[in-house]
Amino acid sequence: MENLPWDWDKPKEYCGVFGVYGHERAAQLTYLGIYALQHRGQESAGIAVSDGKHMCFHRGMGLVNDVFNEKIIDKLPGYMSSGHVRYSTTGSSNVANAQPFVVQYAKGALTIAHNGNLINAAKIKGELEKEGAIFQSSMDSEVIVHLIARSRKEKLEDAVVEALKIVKGSYSLIIMNENKMIVARDPHGFRPLCLGKLNNAYIISSETCALDLIEAKFEREIAPGELLVIDSNGLKSTNPFQPIQHSHCVFEYIYFARPDSTVFGQNVHLVRKALGKALARESKVSADMVIGIPDSGQSAALGYSEESRLPFDYGLIRNHYVGRTFIQPTQILRNVGVGIKLNPVKEVLRGKRIVLIDDSLVRGTTSRKIVKFLREAGTKEIHFRVSSPPIKHPCFYGIDTPFQKDLIASNHEIESIRQYINVESLRYLSIEGMLKATGPKAHNFCLACFDGNYPVKPDNDTNCHTIEKEELIRELTEEQLEL
């Protein structure tokens, strides 16, 4: 079996969060919400609800639809709810690390759903453990829970603020006790988070696409550094943290967010088309047609086609029946790993000079395979165009990029990458071109993966890619039990 994630060789988003306050069918709405956010995490899913007195939750490994069904949703009663989808790095792929994370502590029940990454979690965890704390998971988010449990503050919102002032990094999070929801976004605003309303209910979501699905009205983005308290008195907004220069993740535009979402104030598909147009302006080439690599390269390809006046066509068609796993008989077949997912239309490609558009290029391994594949289908010339700049540095704020040594652009000149993926020409979009295309608030983006300027420095460069210490205990996973 080979895992076939959403797209090979792309950075991975860690998580998506969704919350509902004030709707009698909170679990149903949350199910739909995380269904719409599925692209932000495919490894585990979970929903926690409260009826004002008791919390009930279910989490599991797999897609939202693997984890939930109608009967399960019906067993989650309550008017407030938070949901979570998660992708995680290898090594901690078990249900103990699924969210929402739910505990019972001195003051009652507490749940947290977190999108982002805390860069000083390991240090805090070590200190708490020395005092006798026992952690249940290897998630950085659990640190926030312990800090809340130790706080002497009476009100949950005050304890949350106290805890968040200790942690550093990125977070868009939803915390609930039995009858109150606290929503917070870190002062840098790394990850998106927005507020909607469905009749009288408040809806929280990582992206607007989830609001659209449940036909909720988009109210506004939750501001960086904003903290919402939602309870029977309604919604109260506060700004308890020191204001700071914003650092939105530009990769939400390039690859992560769904094209129909509005993120950081603009529609994602239109930004991607603009990136494609900018790319066309920067790196024209004589060719017969523009082909996007499905699905993430299609918006930029359309933009490139419009700007360059080269016709757009489907030279690679995505197979919609590809599941998450696939039996790869490597002994007998070479290209099947790519071919199972992308189907070249030989009659379109044969003898043609194509501009091939992808949104980003990480390791280069998959791109190389696709190129080989297209050549075998008869393509004459391939001019590879990437609608983002070269990725040279790892991310510490909630995205899973490979270690720096595996980022092809970190170690190779463009010409050497061109030779590796074996195309007639290769061009990336420039940082300037990208910022121009993303609109007027260009100074508000985190460009660390491109230029290495990290808005928040991790404590220790060598091990900052993961906050986990060695796991000494291991429960057999469901997968192990079945093998």
Next chain:
Amino acid sequence: MENLPWDWDKPKEYCGVFGVYGHERAAQLTYLGIYALQHRGQESAGIAVSDGKHMCFHRGMGLVNDVFNEKIIDKLPGYMSSGHVRYSTTGSSNVANAQPFVVQYAKGALTIAHNGNLINAAKIKGELEKEGAIFQSSMDSEVIVHLIARSRKEKLEDAVVEALKIVKGSYSLIIMNENKMIVARDPHGFRPLCLGKLNNAYIISSETCALDLIEAKFEREIAPGELLVIDSNGLKSTNPFQPIQHSHCVFEYIYFARPDSTVFGQNVHLVRKALGKALARESKVSADMVIGIPDSGQSAALGYSEESRLPFDYGLIRNHYVGRTFIQPTQILRNVGVGIKLNPVKEVLRGKRIVLIDDSLVRGTTSRKIVKFLREAGTKEIHFRVSSPPIKHPCFYGIDTPFQKDLIASNHEIESIRQYINVESLRYLSIEGMLKATGPKAHNFCLACFDGNYPVKPDNDTNCHTIEKEELIRELTEEQLEL
């Protein structure tokens, strides 16, 4: 739970078949082959193999990847194999009706994988039962098996010919005993069937896309009325049936076949683009852009855009995480059934006049929902264009169309359909336009669903839509057991 098939309100293909003779990893190749043919049937899947002495098989309800995994494939040893994917009408959705159908009879083992529909199966079945025959399934294909078992012919190929001379209708089929494979396509050539080679192994497939996946060489289509015998002496082609006017199913081009397949001599994506161009020529309209309904309308939309010079854009984006079932909380949400699968890009659509392209229009119910959905996203004008003629008659040759009364074009004028789906204008492609676009061999197509001229008359108009008689026995299905 609501089932979300490949596309709502589209005709359904009954089946796809795939076979391998002469490869030591026949089951692995067949797994890949039916994986590539998944679009032809999503209800059940099966593989039967033979090592020359014993046959081994596995079938199950669900997608190929639900039914098979690496361990199961490894338990299917042999150098010859046939595989099948199936969609069936309601009422017989159980594993007894999955194929390949495998029996042991007086002369040994026998398996059949069949794509098509026999219009006189019910009659033959009745006669055989009167003589004491006991049927295991409600599939028309089992009739062929019983006819073979009753034949006095010594050789399997002779018994098959004897049986096929009795049945009427459409069939692309693969029959195997322990050491011989018989491949046959009905004289009308309703369904496609092609021959490939992988080194020395013979490969049989409903469509060429499956040959591409396993990197087999496409040899040729198997001709209407052709019967192949493949055994240790190699491949022998015969034409045992009376030649007859060909009647290829034009819907394979319009909707069924995969865009990267070559069917009836032409690439499907290119034919669809040609249909879109023809549609643009026939029914131009002043608009801001062309939007295809994913995924089947995209090729025609691209053709329409090229011919009309109206820009093509993504106004509806398909959600790739939609599973086969989905919890629809109908009590609280109206459009979620459409919205879970198609995501409108409001920023693209708002205030725009669009040409909306779909490949076909059956009941009109889904189109109506999509239109409503697009209007709510702010679309100003919607000009609906269908890249095929109005469907007015049911199909008896292996496609599941609704009963005539449910075919909207069978009972309504175009203007009344336009009002029902609520668009500014509605145009279908003409039959002539369609035939011109499908190329020079236009006289070889079955147009019965458009014009009612059936190449083979069903015995009895009223019950010919299904060949099944009432089922008196019912085994509890896996689904029932779990509910």
Next chain:
Amino acid sequence: MENLPWDWDKPKEYCGVFGVYGHERAAQLTYLGIYALQHRGQESAGIAVSDGKHMCFHRGMGLVNDVFNEKIIDKLPGYMSSGHVRYSTTGSSNVANAQPFVVQYAKGALTIAHNGNLINAAKIKGELEKEGAIFQSSMDSEVIVHLIARSRKEKLEDAVVEALKIVKGSYSLIIMNENKMIVARDPHGFRPLCLGKLNNAYIISSETCALDLIEAKFEREIAPGELLVIDSNGLKSTNPFQPIQHSHCVFEYIYFARPDSTVFGQNVHLVRKALGKALARESKVSADMVIGIPDSGQSAALGYSEESRLPFDYGLIRNHYVGRTFIQPTQILRNVGVGIKLNPVKEVLRGKRIVLIDDSLVRGTTSRKIVKFLREAGTKEIHFRVSSPPIKHPCFYGIDTPFQKDLIASNHEIESIRQYINVESLRYLSIEGMLKATGPKAHNFCLACFDGNYPVKPDNDTNCHTIEKEELIRELTEEQLEL
């Protein structure tokens, strides 16, 4: 994993049957009935019901409680029902061989539940196949179904009689169509079958213990050669077959039947005590106590104790948590296979001379292990006593004994068996002693396994132990799918 059947190294009963006619909760009663008959077959279970128009059924591998639950039972509506538990020889252990066997044929639905074995089934099957018949299973019982389907008789009972006149061997069977139940017992009366009533409903059962559980009134045994027709006109008894000397299976008393059942006119526990008393009279020995091997040896041990005046004690206690499979770490432990099930009470056994009672001795392998085990627990002397005569011949009438070469008494003198199982003395009950203990109708028993006098001669001595021909087709079993 090692299978731990009901008891190691014992003959195996093939089946138990149970039927209900005229009760609105027929499926529930049948579930209870086959639950009570579980000891007659632990490999598969099934229930078929009819509401007068349609038949519905469910069958599965495993114990009754593995196969059925409340929800499944609730999905089996009808006023008539038949149920079956089965043990089968290796090679055909799959759900296709579970019963009731249900088919749809020219005259409607038909189901059969059969306890017994047809010795000429292979021959008849071959003849039917030559005429084109296709069999679905490798069960001898399917032969009866095909013979019924081919009968020209209008009435089901007449077709059944016609079919049963062709087959030879043992059968206690329940046949149903949509609205009629036919019950038949072979003229030899090999297997038990009885009739009960629960209010107005007729109940059929292999043993009376199932009547007791559902609180039905025992009416009478169904006579050898009797055929009942039960339908809306009530119950009609006929005797369509030639009367013949009865041949009741004496092993039903010795080992198979449940101790609380009344079989062939006597209570089983009391017959077993009588066998134990007879054994004590025949082979007295000086010892400290009588120990029965649980559970089947306990009744006889109690009889031996009463007759011999030696105290009865629990020196071996059965572990009631032993499941059907068990992980045997053979690398590290020797006796665990016995020890997991039988727990010696060392404080009872230490230094004692015991009379160890078992009901029968087949291969001797398990007895040898138990003896070794008892010696390690400190037993001083072991005098093994068997409450039945030496088994020297295989059974062809529905019991699974090993091949003759594996029957220890077939090839060894008693002294050599004694040495093999390593006891101070070994005695069997004599045939005469056994017949005296089983009561006045001693001449009505089949003693073939003891004396080789077969009431119905099998066609061919060499292969008659199984009626199956080689299976050329094999469907992957659920177990294989999970491994």
Next chain:
Amino acid sequence: MENLPWDWDKPKEYCGVFGVYGHERAAQLTYLGIYALQHRGQESAGIAVSDGKHMCFHRGMGLVNDVFNEKIIDKLPGYMSSGHVRYSTTGSSNVANAQPFVVQYAKGALTIAHNGNLINAAKIKGELEKEGAIFQSSMDSEVIVHLIARSRKEKLEDAVVEALKIVKGSYSLIIMNENKMIVARDPHGFRPLCLGKLNNAYIISSETCALDLIEAKFEREIAPGELLVIDSNGLKSTNPFQPIQHSHCVFEYIYFARPDSTVFGQNVHLVRKALGKALARESKVSADMVIGIPDSGQSAALGYSEESRLPFDYGLIRNHYVGRTFIQPTQILRNVGVGIKLNPVKEVLRGKRIVLIDDSLVRGTTSRKIVKFLREAGTKEIHFRVSSPPIKHPCFYGIDTPFQKDLIASNHEIESIRQYINVESLRYLSIEGMLKATGPKAHNFCLACFDGNYPVKPDNDTNCHTIEKEELIRELTEEQLEL
């Protein structure tokens, strides 16, 4: 569905523990060990292993054989291991409450397997939570883990002693870190715990029967108040607690322990026989035979028979196929709940005067049903004899008795109980008779359930029966997910 536990209406043991130090197949041995201890807890099972560096564990709901299979055992590598079976009161029946409980804390990995009950756990938990501790389960045992985590002691054994000096109640427990095993038994010695050796490996077990199964040598009981440290330096015994009067649970003899175990210095079956003899001496009656209620009443019945000279017979036979759940069609049948498990042998009972022996009588409800059942089978007179004194008080030391109000002997005179269960006569064993039968160390037993003298007073009489506070969070259980 109705749960059919080991025996209805009996007190329930909470747990059994088993440990291995110094064997390369520690998990396999532990699997066998908890298999043998299955009678001490049927709700959940678990095993944790350590290879000296990492701990690996698996726990699940159900019987040992439901939770483990060979493949799972093979995935648990290590030379030290602890296992646990658990029965729990309703309300906390979920896998989070299964043991061994395993955590990672500041000093590494830690696991605990506990048999017993801490009467001051709720109080300690409340104090720890106030300081910010977060508990994962509602088990009292987790309190010990938190106390260890907070200890400043460097050595695990010192931290354990510090923790155990704080808790009050009963405990036989096995604690492990990555390379050390600590075994402790509370100073009262409520629950049994013994030490064995298998070659060089140390074996710990609640009962000796588990040593027998793996063929380990019984070394000795672990003394009340003893604490063992087992590591690479071998085994070291200490007695860190204040010596105190022993209070062995006499119910281990009466009902819990397996008859082949040696507990508190004597074989359980022989003690039970002695109790039966004492009972016969105290309450003779004129009758035809002695019948024990299977299985727990059989040993005492045999003793009663020997002493009274009344013959012992099997009038009630246990059905060995009874699973853990059972569909009870209460609408149609009255006695099936008893009848599915106990089968009366009418031919033995009819017209007879019997002495019916049971080991204990708690609520009386089941006894009443069995008596009714026996009468319907024709029994003429029933003289009920109980081989233990009347239970009048709840247990706080690890046994689940009903609340005091449900203990029939707590609220009713014997005559009134006799009338309720409807027997000709009823007698209990006297406390004096019981103590005489249990041997010379009679003063070492806890008799609280009979006389209300609690060796350790619970903090608060009203809620002491459970140490849990209200659970505010609830994860959907596997069972809920499947319903």
